[in-house]
Amino acid sequence: MRxxxxxxxxxxxxxxxxxxxxxARMRDAMTRVDAATLFxxxxxxxxxxxxxxxxxxxxxxxxxxxLASRLGEYGLRPLPGAPGFLQPVPLHGSIPxxxxxLQLHGEDGVRExxxxxxxxxxxxxxxxxxxxxxxxxxxxxxxVAPEFDYNDYQxxxxxxAIVVCLDGEPPSGDxxxxxxxxxTLHSIPEMKQRIALSxxxxxxxxxxxxxxxxxxxxxxxxxxxxxxxxxxxxMLPSHLSVLMRxxxxxxxxxxxxxxxxxxxxxxxxxxxxxxxxxxxxxFIGRFRERDFVDHNVAALLPGSDPLLRDSYVICSxxxxxxxxxxxxxxxxxxxxxxxxxxxxxxxxxxxxxxxxEEFRPRRSIVFLFVxxxxxxxxxxxxxxxxxxxxxxxxxANLNIDGVAMIDEFDDMLAIGAQYSxxxxxxxxxxxxxxxxxxxxxxxxxxxxxxxxxxHIAFAQAGIPSMLVMEGMSYRNVGAAGFESFVNWGRExxxxxxxxLEQPLHTGAMTQHLRLLLATLSMLxxxxxxxxxxxxEKYINARLQSIAEGT
Numbered sequence: 001m002r003x004x005x006x007x008x009x010x011x012x013x014x015x016x017x018x019x020x021x022x023x024a025r026m027r028d029a030m031t032r033v034d035a036a037t038l039f040x041x042x043x044x045x046x047x048x049x050x051x052x053x054x055x056x057x058x059x060x061x062x063x064x065x066x067l068a069s070r071l072g073e074y075g076l077r078p079l080p081g082a083p084g085f086l087q088p089v090p091l092h093g094s095i096p097x098x099x100x101x102l103q104l105h106g107e108d109g110v111r112e113x114x115x116x117x118x119x120x121x122x123x124x125x126x127x128x129x130x131x132x133x134x135x136x137x138x139x140x141x142x143x144v145a146p147e148f149d150y151n152d153y154q155x156x157x158x159x160x161a162i163v164v165c166l167d168g169e170p171p172s173g174d175x176x177x178x179x180x181x182x183x184t185l186h187s188i189p190e191m192k193q194r195i196a197l198s199x200x201x202x203x204x205x206x207x208x209x210x211x212x213x214x215x216x217x218x219x220x221x222x223x224x225x226x227x228x229x230x231x232x233x234x235m236l237p238s239h240l241s242v243l244m245r246x247x248x249x250x251x252x253x254x255x256x257x258x259x260x261x262x263x264x265x266x267x268x269x270x271x272x273x274x275x276x277x278x279x280x281x282x283f284i285g286r287f288r289e290r291d292f293v294d295h296n297v298a299a300l301l302p303g304s305d306p307l308l309r310d311s312y313v314i315c316s317x318x319x320x321x322x323x324x325x326x327x328x329x330x331x332x333x334x335x336x337x338x339x340x341x342x343x344x345x346x347x348x349x350x351x352x353x354x355x356x357e358e359f360r361p362r363r364s365i366v367f368l369f370v371x372x373x374x375x376x377x378x379x380x381x382x383x384x385x386x387x388x389x390x391x392x393x394x395x396a397n398l399n400i401d402g403v404a405m406i407d408e409f410d411d412m413l414a415i416g417a418q419y420s421x422x423x424x425x426x427x428x429x430x431x432x433x434x435x436x437x438x439x440x441x442x443x444x445x446x447x448x449x450x451x452x453x454x455h456i457a458f459a460q461a462g463i464p465s466m467l468v469m470e471g472m473s474y475r476n477v478g479a480a481g482f483e484s485f486v487n488w489g490r491e492x493x494x495x496x497x498x499x500l501e502q503p504l505h506t507g508a509m510t511q512h513l514r515l516l517l518a519t520l521s522m523l524x525x526x527x528x529x530x531x532x533x534x535x536e537k538y539i540n541a542r543l544q545s546i547a548e549g550t
Contacts, residue, residue, distance in 0.1 A: 021428055021429050021526075022432050026359075030514040032353045032356075032359075033517055034349065035513060041348050042342045045341035046500055051323060051333060052323040052334040052335055054323020055093075055378070056093055060294055063344075064297050064319070067344070068086060074299075074351055074355040076351060077301075077302065078299065080388070081388050082297075087297070087383065089296055089372065090291070090293050091230050091233065092233040093291075093292065094229050094231075095229070096285060096287055097287060097288060098114075100283070102119060103281065103283075104251050104252065105279065106255065106280075107255050107278065116225075119242050120243045121225070121229075121243075122243060123240070124287050128203075128240050129284065131282060131284060132282065134162050134203075134281050135276075135280055136161060136164055137157075137274070137275075138253070138263070141186070141187075142166075142195060143169060143186045150178075152165070153195070158199050160202055161201055162202055163205070165204065165207070166272065167207065168209055181442075187212075189206055204241050205242045205252070205281075207260075210264070211267060221243060230372060231375070252277060253277060294379075295371060296382065297319070298368045299367045301366075302364050303360070303524070304362055308363045310393060311394075313364075313366070313395060313397075313398065313523045314394055314396070315347055315350060316347070316397060316400070316454055317343040317454075318401065318454055319341075320371045320375075321374060322336065328496050328497070331499075334494065334495065334496050337498050338488075338492075338502075339493065342405070342509070343402050346400050346513060347400055349513060350513075350517055351365075359521075361521060366388065377453070377457045379454075380457035381457045383457075392542070392550060395463075397465035397466070401454070403508075404469065404508040404512035405505055405508055406474060406481050406485060406488075406508060407477045407507075408505070409474055409508065409511065410434075410435065410471070410474075412426070412437060412515060413468070413469050414437060415440060415469070416455055416465050419450075419538065420530050420536070423437070425530060433515070436471070436473070460538065461545070462543075462544065464532060468516060
């Protein structure tokens with residue numbers, strides 16, 4: 001009998017470019033998906049009674065129970081480590097209280113700033129504590145980027161100081177310098193926080209710059225920061241991390257070499273410089289905290305092929321959302337229908353169809369519903385650190401975050417596929433089902449879409465991963481469809497209006513379901529598992545998991 005290692009070598013030969021990917025059985029399966037069933041699931045998950053499915057609430061518990069019940073009905077198996085289909089995920093939650101005290105100490109006295117009115121907290125917890133006035137240092141954008149020969153910390157000491165920086169990064173029209181109009185990792189607040197701590201700072205204050213506001217006002221920031229912060233219990237914060245309203249930040253620069261107005265003018269000219277401030281800061285935080293256990297929901301569909309059933313495709317979606325938050329036009333329940341009750345329901349529907357004996361794929365499939373995506377990909381990161389099937393035997397991740405709802409489409413996006421042979425596979429699949437594989441529109445690249453959902457966690461664990469969604473070539477509404485997509489992001493995304501009352505295009509949902517089923521079937525039936533492209537940064541994690549057998 002051929003050894004498993006030899007079999008893997010045989011399966012690594014890229015056959016999908018020369019073979020037909022969809023046989024009659026798979027095409028038949030594509031016709032069995034049902035948008036009506038999808039909407040039944042989504043209507044349960046996005047109902048007001050689940051109160052927006054915030055991580056660690058009764059809403060997520062009831063959603064998890066619903067998912068587990070459906071998986072059991074479909075005859076899927078629980079996995080070791082997830083009894084009753086539930087994988088425990090230990091977490092810690094914290095909410096800052098208005099009685100927290102942030103004071104600015106200047107030459108003209110002490111000014112008390114108000115939480116939510118003047119500032120917000122990126123990080124919360126009892127360890128965020130600065131009882132004595134601490135010096136402040138302005139550090140430009142708070143970036144160290146040797147690849148662009150850029151260092152805001154050059155020749156300035158921030159040891160034991162609180163750094164103050166602008167959000168975003170230097171303005172650029174050159175793709176070779178901070179990627180031009182697109183944002184790089186250096187613009188992410190967490191990266192600025194890490195750089196500050198690595199330089200010896202006690203904390204950081206980020207100032208929102210009008211140039212990079214993208215339509216956000218202070219009320220939008222307050223709404224986004226009004227939800228509980230959730231994190232793994234081993235990652236309790238030990239530093240102050242603040243987003244401060246520009247109007248409140250004027251005092252930070254009192255008596256300094258440059259005023260806040262000067263700094264904003266520097267930003268507009270692309271000539272920001274770092275300098276010491278004379279104002280000092282104290283912070284005494286008060287928080288409501290809790291430790292709790294939430295759950296990922298996971299089920300196994302065993303493969304039908306004796307040789308391939310010991311390898312796995314992970315089909316994932318996050319089932320959490322934001323919960324109950326600030327009311328907008330009288331509605332305070334953030335239902336999360338598109339984000340991501342529909343994506344969760346899509347995974348259920350794929351599980352239903354593929355669990356029938358006539359469509360059983362060759363490889364095994366793990367249907368995985370993760371919690372805590374909205375809190376920082378917590379469920380998917382926990383799964384990758386505590387996998388229910390070996391990472392090195394998991395050949396691919398298909399992540400589903402939303403379902404097409406505007407119109408039927410003539411092209412598709414495979415976000416993340418470009419880093420592996422998944423792109424070649426998706427291009428070949430598109431040719432068979434009449435969909436062109438399109439490039440990600442530049443407007444999406446302003447914020448890296450591959451880093452925005454759970455697929456990045458699986459990639460960082462070494463598993464080739466992608467998010468498959470509709471392209472922007474809408475069949476009936478044309479360019480107006482793209483405008484509708486953008487408007488949905490502005491008007492409904494992460495608001496109470498991503499709910500059951502919004503319009504949905506049944507034909508678009510059905511087509512997307514069929515695309516997802518074709519993609520999942522292709523991955524679970526292929527003889528040639530996807531591989532990272534040479535030089536991609538995720539290869540090392542893959543090699544490590546293979547070497548360690550994890």
